[in-house]
Amino acid sequence: SAPWINPPCACQPERMSGGSMAMGARSKHHPKSLALRCYCYAASHRSLTLLVWGLAALVVLLNFHLLVTHGKDDQSGRPREIHRAILRELEVVEEERFQVTPARSRRNPRAVRRKGEHTKPLSVVDEFLDESSAVHDMFFPEPRTAIDPVHGGNDSMYFYHPGRVWLDTDGKPIQAHGGGVLYDERTETYFWYGENKDGKTYKAHSKGADRVDIVGVSCYSSKDLWAWKNEGVVLRGEKKNVTHDLHVSNVLERPKVIYNDRTGKYVMWMHIDDANYTKASVGVAVSDSPTGPFSYLYSKRPHDCESRDMTIFKDDNGKAYLIYSSEDNSELHIGQLTDDYLDVTDDMRRFLIAQHREAPSLFKFDGTYYMITSGCTGWAPNTALAHAATSVMGPWETLGSPCVGGNDIFRSTTFFSQSTFVLPLRGLRGSFIFMADRWNPSDLRDSRYVWLPLTVGGVPDEAADYSFMFPLWSRVSIYWHRRWRLPEGWTDS
Template structure:
């Protein structure tokens, strides 16, 4: 009995000991897991803070506010002194008037000569990767880039950027004294083949004086505006190779949308992951801007050739300045100026990106905005637009929305730096596209055109850093939740470049 009692006692205590040991072991395991989890969280937070600090340090240089100072001599009157004494002096021209006047000193300031061109091949190491807004920009063949009113597509399959735009490499003329400036090539009037001019309006004037007053009507269709859509490729967003015309103007068929007498503007490209097609949308119009339509073309390759499909008025509405936007979920949208440019319309595209759906919303009603450039950051949609002042530069406005279909809030002028005149004229340019910078969240390249209406092929490109962050300091519309939006800032720089770190992202 004595000998069994301890055994019985030992038998009864063993399960308790085992349970205690197991509990201790599992407690230690839980502690180790908890400690590691806690350390992982701390590491992630430090990593996030470190990434944020690195980004801020990278972008700090681009966000420096550069001031611009220039003194302009008062323009001399071009009027006869006797007329001035009799009728008095006219109101002096504005800085924008002088900017548009090819003979003024101001014009030369904003359109520097060829010897200051950005040259990726022969420019030297001192200018490597630097952008010079407003200077002539040469491609890798040493010729000025012709990609006006365009946009950039990043192709993941080839890890290449493709820049598409209007080729305006021809002389400039007016359709009529009150008409828009147009581009032409060498002109031959087929009704009167003995006359060949490189300035169509002079040919028409001459023929009117020697033939009949109706010659202008006969020769109108032989004026040229559509040369085509051109494409450039790049790995670094600075040195661009000319890939040639990817969509050609039509030479002979006068009924074709792309006949050289018509208008093709603001071509934009997106890639359809479902169909494997590259889809181009563009503004299509006639010589008098009464067609007001969009055109669609498609290709299997980013360098074309693109097959033109058709044109239409989306949602049975006028469409002039336009762009397209592809969201993170693959859905795409068309945004266009309508109702005599008094408002913007937006609507989703079909799944193949070849047409619009029946859904449409009206944006910025009665605000008269055009040249939309739409982009997205951290779930919020942003857009930069221009006023409607023909070729004359005007004040840009930034807008924001939590849904791409709206409602949209107007945040105010995004331009920072330069001087008051620079900011009120969007640095003497007009928006065309906003390109996200890879590896630098919240950082973008603002792409704009500095139009030269007297010589459209010499229009320049203004690329500047755009960032999202901070509270807007002004607003044009207080319809809802204005203080919650982050500020859109476009910083003026005479010379700047992207940080080297972005290429490693």
């Protein structure tokens, strides 16, 4: 008989066909049957209890196995302890002493009162965005402190200084905002693509966003991710044809490039818009070389949906995906690209619905997909969130803020920056560079780069929605440093 089907226990009253209670009769005439039935009842309950505890133990073991799997040695066979020793320098928690009360503004207080401005004290973010504020200068250091790969001196070689001006090998500020990095296997070279904002900042109209006319997409090349050679503008804006997507009066943002192994083409996707951000489309360009020139093909609304902040992601199996903010930036969409990477397929999923996230940056580690997003607050910085999924198409779950170090203000503003890309470090398994922009809306050409170490490992701060409070995902951590560099020998560690 099936162990899950319990016969009526003789310990409980039974009704005879006539409706009379037969407990006394059964107890008097069938004592062995009563004992047997009570024994079966108790045994079935013990089995159910053992089953519940067994399932709980199985879940615990499964989660323990997942955590151990994330910490396994890499394919080279080097012990985890050695790997952790290499990363220890990157994972130092560096605190910041920052005065919560904003520093005194240099603006004339009489003029402020006359204009009726600021009826309540300015927040730190307000002061950060105001070019006349002393707080602003703290986060946009003078050009004389620039990162200079040619004339920096041995004591500053290979050090990243988040927020400082970053010079290329020609001694000019790098112009690659909202961009991403492609590692080209054929040339063993990194290529950094981004918006060239080397123009005047202005407003298209009184209520419009701060903008710069389209210059184009810049490309820089490097062997060490620190000294970058300017390869020029590989996709230029259009000056004459006012109907062209790339006319200087329009918007070109967040360019990303991936290589198609089947066609041998380098494919660029980007956010294309008009000055009022009503076009909300993606644009596609293609080239035979990572240094261009790229030929612009077309723009469209993917899946007939609005698309603003976006990125693309190439998986290990060669399949590629477009991730974009849609529905007035209230949700994110992800869709697979065609085999030639020149269009989207009909396969699309919506996620983080009603969460109002943008600036997606997707990466992968140990078979799990991770993503960093920002909130939607214009040029103002806000709190980043990390997300995870076992399938690139979702479902996606939120892990909480990935920011470590600094202080509460730094962490709540993603170190006063916005995500744009997460770059895997080829020699350091589980380690990445978090790439972000520190926007300067009053002078967009002077926006700065915030590159920081990102690692995957440990337990996240928040339990995922469907994890039953067990840590199914590893924590994503972005560590704040005023100055840092990659460990020596990271390319072959």
